[in-house]
Amino acid sequence: MRVIAASTRPAKITRRALAKQQTREKVLLAARQLFTERGYEGATIRDIARAAGMSTGAVFASFADKSELFGDILTADHAALTEAMSDAAQGKTTVDSALMAMFKAGYDFHYPQLPLFAAGVAVSWTWTESSEQRNREAVRPIRDLILQQLRAGVERGELVERHDMRLVASTLWDTYVRSYRRAVFDGWSSDDLQTLLRDQVALILAGLRA
Amino acid sequence: MRVIAASTRPAKITRRALAKQQTREKVLLAARQLFTERGYEGATIRDIARAAGMSTGAVFASFADKSELFGDILTADHAALTEAMSDAAQGKTTVDSALMAMFKAGYDFHYPQLPLFAAGVAVSWTWTESSEQRNREAVRPIRDLILQQLRAGVERGELVERHDMRLVASTLWDTYVRSYRRAVFDGWSSDDLQTLLRDQVALILAGLRA
Known part of the structure; x- marks a missing residue:
């Protein structure tokens, strides 16, 4: 019983x-x-x-409210994106090719829902501190993937650790996020964005080349 | 008569x-x-x-509407900021000191009204194409000031033009805008932001050093 x-x-x-x-x-x-x-x-x-x-x-x-609902969508997307980016970087043998494969995976993921991406960035500037903390937790694995690729570049002798690598990873991530403005307002294709971002990645990494 | x-x-x-x-x-x-x-x-x-x-x-x-009203405030601020940044860069003899003086003038300008700055960035991700065009016009003189300092650096033999200088200016501006998140969400002071941004400027310009 x-x-x-x-x-x-x-x-x-x-x-x-x-x-x-x-x-x-x-x-x-x-x-x-x-x-x-x-x-x-x-x-x-x-x-x-x-x-x-x-x-x-x-x-x-x-x-609890609209903000929690929206936060759940962003968190789910960041988790899916982390996986897609991690897969994309597999087997790449240079820092640039690994980073660009990751960012391409990001564009592939967000292009079908660009206005949602833009809304996410917009809201992220005015939401509460707890939403910000939650989002940072969700984005951290992606920044860590970028950092991992930078460290792999140092190990391979491609890069020299001349700057704080966390700062480099943050600057790359911020530049990637910002690039979406060209998609939202100028109708740039994913290929266009990749060309722009490739130049910016080259610029940001230029001072770290071995 | x-x-x-x-x-x-x-x-x-x-x-x-x-x-x-x-x-x-x-x-x-x-x-x-x-x-x-x-x-x-x-x-x-x-x-x-x-x-x-x-x-x-x-x-x-x-x-006409709230969006036009808000746009007028942003445009007026960008005009005032252009003047403040231009003044701040006067007489500076290195690229880094000129850029940091400009960005410090920016922080001095926006710190007393941080939520307005954050609202401006937020709205800029979801507004209309005509608002975007209007804002680009208002921001252009600031990007031009940055570009002018980069070119002055090349003339002085401090920098070598290894990258598209417009792209360098854009990347610097984007990094400056993004830095405000630390003020908005982490309560960082203007000095803290300047320390962070100095490192990021050094990183972005590293590959252009003569």
Whole structure:
């Protein structure tokens, strides 16, 4: 009897947890689409609930507010991006080719949802300190991947550690993020951005060449 | 008689133009304060009109919408900043000291109104193409000042033109803008930012040293 009860209970919890998870995913999917179409300010929780086919109360049962919902989308994207960038850098034998493969993976990832990317950068300038901390945690693995490639370049004798490598990684990441302005406002293609970024990577690494 | 009429008319127009100008300035002053306190999204035209002591109709007589009002503030700031940076670079005899004097003038200018600066960067990621074009026009003289200092460095034999100097100027400007995140989210002082930026300028210029 006890054994049956014990084995039934986790199953019930799992079903409930599964339903909750499915609700979250429906909300996130609807929110992602609306943020992409209307930007962060243009999409309300009411719009998102309607698009997901549920009440605003059901949305609030899963997310404290719009900012948490948006933060969850950004965090999920950063996790997916970390994986895509890590895969892309595999087997590359120079710093430049590894970094450019990573950044290309980033462009491939964000190009289909450029307005969402722009909304993410926009919101990141005015959100709360806790949102900022959360986002830094999500971006850190990507900066670490960049740092790893720089250190591999030093080990191969391609680069010399003349500057703080964390600062170099940050400067590269910032330059990559900034490059999206050309996509958003000038309609530049991913190839155009890669050409621009290749020059900027060359500039930033120039003083570190062995 | 005609002479008197001719001389009176411009005076009338001038009085009217002066009144219109004073209204604009009152609105801009109130708007600047509210955008600084509440951010771009948080301040409505209604709030701004009330703070300026006039009707929303009177505000709309001077500005088409909130975005135009905000754009006017940014444009005025960029013009003032161009002058402050130009003055700061006067008499500096090295590229690094000239650039750092310019960027220090920038920090001095924006520190008293950091939330307004952050709101400006935030909005710049999601505004219209015409706002973007307008802002680029306003920022161009600052990028030109940076470019001028790079060229002066080449003339003095400090730097060698190994990269597209416009790209170098853009990369420096982007890095300067990005540095404000440390002020906004980590409470870094202007001195802290200058230390960080000095390292980044050294990194970016390293490959151009003669």
